[in-house]
Amino acid sequence: xxxxxxxxxxxxxxxxxxxxxxxxxxxxxxxxxxxxxxxxxxxxxxxxxxxxxxxxxxxxxxxxxxxxxxxxxxxxxxxxxxxxxxxxxxxxxxxxxxxxxxxxxxxxxxxxxxxxxxxxxxxxxxxxxxxxxxxxxxxxxxxxxxxxxxxxxxxxxxxxxxxxxxxxxxxxxxxxxxxxxxx
Amino acid sequence: xxxxxxxxxxxxxxxxxxxxxxxxxxxxxxxxxxxxxxxxxxxxxxxxxxxxxxxxxxxxxxxxxxxxxxxxxxxxxxxxxxxxxxxxxxxxxxxxxxxxxxxxxxxxxxxxxxxxxxxxxxxxxxxxxxxxxxxxxxxxxxxxxxxxxxxxxxxxxxxxxxxxxxxxxxxxxxxxxxxxxxxxxxxxxxxxxxxxxxxxxxxxxxxxxxxxxxxxxxxxxxxxxxxxxxxxxxxxxxxxxxxxxxxxxxxxxxxxxxxxxxxxxxx
Numbered sequence: 385x386x387x388x389x390x391x392x393x394x395x396x397x398x399x400x401x402x403x404x405x406x407x408x409x410x411x412x413x414x415x416x417x418x419x420x421x422x423x424x425x426x427x428x429x430x431x432x433x434x435x436x437x438x439x440x441x442x443x444x445x446x447x448x449x450x451x452x453x454x455x456x457x458x459x460x461x462x463x464x465x466x467x468x469x470x471x472x473x474x475x476x477x478x479x480x481x482x483x484x485x486x487x488x489x490x491x492x493x494x495x496x497x498x499x500x501x502x503x504x505x506x507x508x509x510x511x512x513x514x515x516x517x518x519x520x521x522x523x524x525x526x527x528x529x530x531x532x533x534x535x536x537x538x539x540x541x542x543x544x545x546x547x548x549x550x551x552x553x554x555x556x557x558x559x560x561x562x563x564x565x566x567x
Numbered sequence: 568x569x570x571x572x573x574x575x576x577x578x579x580x581x582x583x584x585x586x587x588x589x590x591x592x593x594x595x596x597x598x599x600x601x602x603x604x605x606x607x608x609x610x611x612x613x614x615x616x617x618x619x620x621x622x623x624x625x626x627x628x629x630x631x632x633x634x635x636x637x638x639x640x641x642x643x644x645x646x647x648x649x650x651x652x653x654x655x656x657x658x659x660x661x662x663x664x665x666x667x668x669x670x671x672x673x674x675x676x677x678x679x680x681x682x683x684x685x686x687x688x689x690x691x692x693x694x695x696x697x698x699x700x701x702x703x704x705x706x707x708x709x710x711x712x713x714x715x716x717x718x719x720x721x722x723x724x725x726x727x728x729x730x731x732x733x734x735x736x737x738x739x740x741x742x743x744x745x746x747x748x749x750x751x752x753x754x755x756x757x758x759x760x761x762x763x764x765x766x767x768x769x770x771x772x773x774x775x776x777x778x779x780x781x782x783x784x785x786x787x788x789x790x791x792x793x794x795x796x797x798x799x800x801x802x803x804x805x806x807x808x809x810x811x812x813x814x815x816x817x818x819x820x821x822x823x824x825x826x827x828x829x830x831x832x833x834x
Binding site for chain 1: 683684685687688691692693694695696697698700701702704705751752754755756758759762827828830831832833834
């Protein structure tokens with residue numbers, strides 16, 4: 385049979401064309417990973433979950449941002465829970481590590497700053513990178529404004545985060561000056 | 568009256584001690600030495616103000632008279648020269664009082680600064696991670712509303728120096744009644760202020776030595792230099808405050824306290 389195919393150049397050409405058609409048809413069924421179109425957060429989350437399970441996990445960051453934008457259109461305290469449950473689901477399905485899920489949630493919905501997370505003491509860890517830490521905190525504060533104020537309508541929590549940022553600025557300035565002063 | 572004052576002070580201190588004992592903070596940022604140093608600094612500042620108030624008042628009057636008699640531009644007039652010499656002498660008096668009092672002030676300010684420095688370095692710098700520091704600043708329950716009793720100290724101009732230290736003393740003496748979050752902010756605020764004050768005193772002492780020499784020379788000629796006027800203005804604003812620059816304290820915008828949801832992802 386093999387010798388007959390290799391022996392007939394016409395059959396070889398037909399086989400190649402058939403294979404390439406087959407490959408092209410496979411490519412056309414790949415997921416489009418489009419953004420959710422729904423304006424309702426629940427529906428949008430369901431649509432994102434389906435996409436993520438359907439090979440779009442690389443787009444997680446964009447989907448998360450899409451969901452935040454949709455939630456801004458219908459701000460309410462329950463949104464916090466929706467995002468938490470979505471991230472727990474992502475963690476359960478192996479799309480995110482526990483640390484990543486915590487980071488996604490806390491950057492937007494917690495008063496405390498993920499930029500101020502470390503295992504070593506402030507003199508050795510925070511002070512040498514004070515400016516960098518404060519810059520990251522500033523950027524995180526705008527995430528918190530979005531998550532707490534614009535999405536969860538939790539103005540009180542956002543103002544506490546803002547006050548915490550100001551206090552950390554002051555306390556770090558004093559503590560780092562004290563750390564660097566001659567003993 | 569002389570007997571009532573110490574008695575009142577004693578009652579206040581006792582009440583403060585009781586309050587402190589009832590609510591002992593877990594971080595030690597204000598040992599008793601700091602409280603005592605603050606009280607002493609306040610006393611030294613008050614003595615300096617009392618000593619200078621009269622001299623500065625006299626200087627103001629003399630300067631006013633100098634301007635009213637149109638001595639500006641008529642420096643060769645013998646009357647104006649006499650007035651200028653009088654002003655110069657009062658100015659020297661002011662510098663001498665400051666030179667006498669500043670070392671005491673410098674000493675007590677530095678003591679406070681060093682005690683606070685040690686406390687901040689050990690308690691907040693070495694014993695805490697950045698996360699723990701946030702928890703301390705937020706208080707025991709991060710979901711509770713911000714404390715209304717938190718000290719608001721920033722922007723201290725417009726306040727007498729002695730008043731400033733008196734306020735510090737009162738805040739620190741009753742600090743046991745506040746949480747650790749207030750203590751950390753209070754200690755940082757006072758420490759940074761002490762750093763600044765210490766540097767300012769150092770510079771002022773150097774300036775006084777130079778200005779005294781210059782004025783001793785000027786006394787022979789009876790000249791009022793713009794520098795003299797600037798120095799007097801500066802001393803007045805440091806000691807007695809600049810009333811034009813009262814700090815504005817922002818009020819939080821109205822926001823309803825929503826039912827707090829706690830995610831399992833929240834740290």
